Amino acid sequence: MCLPKKENPDLVCFILFSSLTMMCIDASVQVEENAISDKNLNAINLEVITMIEKELEVYDLISLVFLLYDVPDTALDRLIILQRISRDIEGSHMNLLFDWALSAQGRPTWRQQFLEALTVCQLYNVIRKLGFNVSTIKKLYSSNEDSPHINPMKKVLYQLCENMTSNTFENFKKTLVSFDMNVLQYDTCELVLLELMSQKFITLRLLNFERSVPRCECQIEQLAKIIDREPELKRYATILRSTESKLNVKLESPSTSVEKPNLNITDNNTETCDYNEVFNMIEKLSLEDIPIDLKSDRQPSINLNDRYKITNEKRVGICCIINQEVFYPSKESMEYANENALPKRDGSTKDKVMLEKTMRALNFDIITRDNLNRNEMIAFIQEVLKKVSAEDSVFMLCILSHGIRGCVYAADSIPIKVDYIQSLVDEKQSLRGKPKVLILQACQEDDTTLPLVPDSPHNMRKTDFLVCWATAPELVAYRLSSKGSFFIQILCEIISIRGKREHLLDIFTIVNEEVVKKCTLWGVEQAPIVNHTLRKKLYLQMCG
Incomplete structure (x- = not known):
């Protein structure tokens, strides 16, 4: 197993590249990947990666780093710097993809991983410029939940980020603050999730395993509970839990909790009839609408001692x-x-x-x-x-x-x-x-x-x-x-x-x-x- 040269191996318990941590590769997927032109694949080199990075928008670069980097601490530290300088210096990408590719070259499938990340982020123009047929690549990676290169849980988390409105994102951060998570300074959902991984609020951990069983243990229940309470994102809580069950070596029940009766939603906002x-x-x-027996019993003569003084x-x-x-x-x-x-x-x-x-x-x-x-x-x-x-x-x-x-x-x-x-x-x-x-x-x-x-x-x-x-x-x-x-x-x-x-x-x-x-x-x-x-x-x- 070859670890990235520029990242801390002590943190490998969090997230490793999907090619080493995901489910077994389906035989049909291998056949389809073999059909990809070696010439086109080999054309993806460090120089090409550098050129691609220069053309990317900052938010696309953040998404790719989120999907590709092994260790959340490393990705978070570098993206925090990117977030700061991108506000002031246009086009400052810090060679983030170049550094990733340099450290990933020891793996034979790093190019396929890069292609899958581009597909997840729907960067089809980049895929086309690399000489690949977009339909073929989409068919290979978009429809395959158990893809061998990008952690399926990371793909779900990315989709969660993509579907968060600005208001929901602000509420999400406020909720996390109540869990003592320092996330208010982050501008993007990916950075927030990397912070949660770094603090072990959620984990994706490498295990010793046999090739024929799931290879990554995930703990995302705390996140799922929060997402479950946002009506716009509720379905992602179900997807997160389902993905966790598929990936975990042993299907374990979430931590035991006492089920509480539902709160009655109060202060009804009713639209059932035309009000x-x-x-x-x-x-x-008007004054005439008020029944006579409800009018004040105040007498014309004013007793200043029976009322509070208006100074x-x-x-x-x-x-x-x-x-x-x-x-x-x-x-x-x-x-x-x-x-x-x-x-x-x-x-x-x-x-x-x-x-x-x-x-x-x-x-x-x-x-x-x-x-x-x-x-x-x-x-x-x-x-x-x-x-x-x-x-x-x-x-x-x-x-x-x-x-x-x-x-x-x-x-x-x-x-x-x-x-x-x-x-x-x-x-x-x-x-x-x-x-x-x-x-x-x-x-x-x-x-x-x-x-x-x-x-x-x-x-x-x-x-x-x-x-x-x-x-x-x-x-x-x-x-x-x-x-x-x-x-x-x-x-x-x-x-x-x-x-x-x-x-x-x-x-x-x-x-x-x-x-x-x-x-x-x-x-x-x-x-x-x-x-x-x-x-x-x-x-x-x-x-x-």
């Missing part, structure tokens, strides 16, 4: 909005979550914009962030609380996300207890005695798979809080991707109409009536719920 009429009705709301009408307070629209799995969430990723909350940005517009009109200072993981979300709330000044009369926190009973989800699919969020807010000394409002557009369905028992929102122990959920426990909250959620849209509309005259508890009572009425109209059940420890009436404008 445009509902939102048209919301837009047409500065030009700055009522701070309204912090956290909009969780895009979710990705994390290591912690995967320990108890179901096999499906939390879906994107299409339409949530509509709610965010409506809240910003509504609260800005009431002279709130608006601070907004999108798609925060658990740690970022907690840090952001703490950061905003530091900005609360003595002139702020009200603190409002709006969270738009998926949820289960007593909890809201961060972007990394980890639930955060609302009671804990309340504790963060309650710790702010300058807010003691001032009203603190939490508006939660999230569901409250029960979930028995969580390793925690969330406090019921009814058991409030902190004073001067008002917590309003989009729906009551055990129910879901409905949202239309093109319009936003029933609850937030109706809430903002009522506040715009009533916010300068009614106190907030009355406003929420009106909102509850309107949400229930509109949802009933369309045959769905949703009932907002308000819990509070307010000691006075809360008006969002200065009265008197």
